[in-house]
Amino acid sequence: MPDFAEPLERLIAEFRRLPGIGQKSAQRLAFHVMRAPRESAQRLSQALLDVKDQLTLCGVCNNIASGELCVFCGDGRRSRKVICVVEDPHNIVPIETTRSFEGLYHVLHGAISPLKGIGPEQLRIKSLLERLGDGEVEEIILATNPTVEGEATAAYLGRLLKPLGLKVTRIAMGIPVGSDLDFADEVTMLKSLENRREV
Numbered sequence: 001m002p003d004f005a006e007p008l009e010r011l012i013a014e015f016r017r018l019p020g021i022g023q024k025s026a027q028r029l030a031f032h033v034m035r036a037p038r039e040s041a042q043r044l045s046q047a048l049l050d051v052k053d054q055l056t057l058c059g060v061c062n063n064i065a066s067g068e069l070c071v072f073c074g075d076g077r078r079s080r081k082v083i084c085v086v087e088d089p090h091n092i093v094p095i096e097t098t099r100s101f102e103g104l105y106h107v108l109h110g111a112i113s114p115l116k117g118i119g120p121e122q123l124r125i126k127s128l129l130e131r132l133g134d135g136e137v138e139e140i141i142l143a144t145n146p147t148v149e150g151e152a153t154a155a156y157l158g159r160l161l162k163p164l165g166l167k168v169t170r171i172a173m174g175i176p177v178g179s180d181l182d183f184a185d186e187v188t189m190l191k192s193l194e195n196r197r198e199v
Contacts, residue, residue, distance in 0.1 A: 062107040062124045079103045084141040111149035139167040
C-alpha cells in the first residue's frame with residue numbers, strides 16, 4: 001500500500017529518478033510543489049518542457065544552444081585562437097566562473113571508456129578536427145576530468161593533435177587552494193608534484 005495519494009506518489013517517484021535525489025529529498029520537493037500555487041507548478045512544468053523542446057546542440061562546438069550557435073560561439077569578442085576541450089556542457093561552468101578564459105569551447109559529450117563501450121568514434125572528435133582546418137586555432141586546452149577516462153581521453157587527443165603543429169596543453173591538477181596536505185591522497189599529491197611551477 002502506498003504511503004501517499006497516487007498523484008503525489010507518482011511525483012515522488014519522478015523526483016527520485018533525478019541524480020542525487022533520494023527518497024526524503026523527493027518527498028520534500030513533491031510536498032513543496034503540492035503546497036505551491038498552481039501557477040508555480042505550471043512554470044516548473046513549462047520550464048521542463050521548454051528544455052526538451054527548445055534546446056539543441058551548437059553547430060560548432062556541441063554545447064547546449066537555443067539556436068544554431070551557443071552563447072560562446074555566437075560572441076564575436078571571444079578569441080578564435082584557443083579552444084578548451086571539455087567532456088560535457090556542465091564542465092564549462094567552472095571555467096567560465098573564473099572570468100579569465102576568453103577562448104571557445106568544444107564539448108566531446110563523454111570520455112573514452114572501453115569498459116562502457118565508449119571509444120573515440122563515439123565522441124565529438126571529428127567535429128573538433130574539422131574546426132582546425134582554417135588554421136586560425138593556435139592552442140587546444142584539454143580540460144577533461146581528472147579520472148581514468150578523462151586522462152585516457154586527454155592522452156588520446158594529445159597524440160592526435162600534436163602532429164598538427166598546435167600547442168596542446170592540459171589543465172593542471174593537484175592540491176586545492178585552502179586544503180591541507182594531510183588530506184591529499186597519493187594521486188592528488190603526485191599530480192601536484194608533477195604540475196609544480198617555478199616561483
